[in-house]
Amino acid sequence: MGAFKMRGATNAVLQLSPEDRKNGVATHSSGNFAQALSLAAKNAGLKAYIVMPENAPAVKRDAVLGYGAEIIGCAPTLEARESTLNQVVARTGACFIHPYNDINVILGQGTAAMELIEDTKELDIIIAPVGGGGLISGTAIAAHYMMPGTKIYAGEPFGADDAYRSFRNGEIVPSVNPQTIADGLRTSLGDKTFSVIKELLTDIIRVDESEIIFSMRLLWERMKIIIEPSGSVPLAAILREKTMFKGKRIGIILSGGNVDLGNLPFK
């Protein structure tokens, strides 16, 4: 699926106890994690239940169904997602796996940075996007143990800057009506991801929408890879703060290729 979510979903499924595996797994997600958990469960021979808002695009529903998961529709609000999920768990006995606020998911996401560090050795900086915080937390933990001293930055859209404000305030400031093309980054931090971010991050850099689109286009044109807006945010952050990053060896986590090719932001 071209996204890091598969790493966290796989690790979370593999870490389940025999007891927890018995009734399958459940989550709420309209995006890549829904597909990732469905596929990870399928690979492990488990059932997966995915709570998904009823307005989710057909292409995402089809992908989840294609991996053999069961979709349970809900209204497109966080409350509806959570209450529907609770009903599903009560009914099925499935083990809930949170899309990012779960230590095994976080550690799974960290394997991208592990591989980057194994391949490159000497990096001054690693940068990744921050939404719910699973990827950046895993990245920071991997760097902390494998390449201590590396500075860890996150990129975040101005229109969904709850991580920036939480980091500055020292406590979680939830996202309210986030507005950004980077749809993977509209989620708010969880307590587990925030505790890692607070301790291990160097800083969070905010970027505006035009910077995200410019960086996305640059990645498509020069690297010839399909990166969704959320995945382009770290490059946007580097280009925004050129002076700060000049002359450094920088590792960028590029992930996520979920785009509607019939509705691209390029002119």
Add this chain to the structure above:
Amino acid sequence: MGAFKMRGATNAVLQLSPEDRKNGVATHSSGNFAQALSLAAKNAGLKAYIVMPENAPAVKRDAVLGYGAEIIGCAPTLEARESTLNQVVARTGACFIHPYNDINVILGQGTAAMELIEDTKELDIIIAPVGGGGLISGTAIAAHYMMPGTKIYAGEPFGADDAYRSFRNGEIVPSVNPQTIADGLRTSLGDKTFSVIKELLTDIIRVDESEIIFSMRLLWERMKIIIEPSGSVPLAAILREKTMFKGKRIGIILSGGNVDLGNLPFK
């Protein structure tokens, strides 16, 4: 640049005698080969002269200039290209390197198939697009020596099917007013590429425009890589002839990511 042209251009430059290197290299091209030869020459410390139609997109001109080559404009006809090139060669003493009808270019293009064969070992079939024939000829030669018995197919648009007609007729039938979105495949075969094609190809499969666009979209969505229409033609050929390819181990040469992101064929 995301295209196989760099392989042929590099090999052609590296094979030049000290005498031929002296005054640099020249070619006519409005596409990837212009950039490839410019960069290959720069890497070898040579001058490059590129004859380019005056209506070539600014982005392509800029890329060539960025590699330090000199652009000589001409009218957008084959005659103008060739006469302008002859003038440039007469004036500068540069060594002309044809974009595809050149054995060292052909052998360089064959390195893509070499690497594919080294990585995969047991392929029943290799398929590549055919335009001027450089890539498919190099591919066929590599397979002939490294994995004899492999069937070699080419994919070609119906709207530019000079290779198909030449292959059927046993002699070159030049392209007349080719019409296809696969702009890299509008060129006609050369005598050198045709002689390889005639001897080593199994067959050429033609595809229509909607098949090219469908395959391109499938590659973007599933593999998350930017492939231009020309590069999507081999997959289109496989999907057109599903029964023939069913159950086979197939190597596909995917190459070329030159697309105008502001003007994509997706709806």
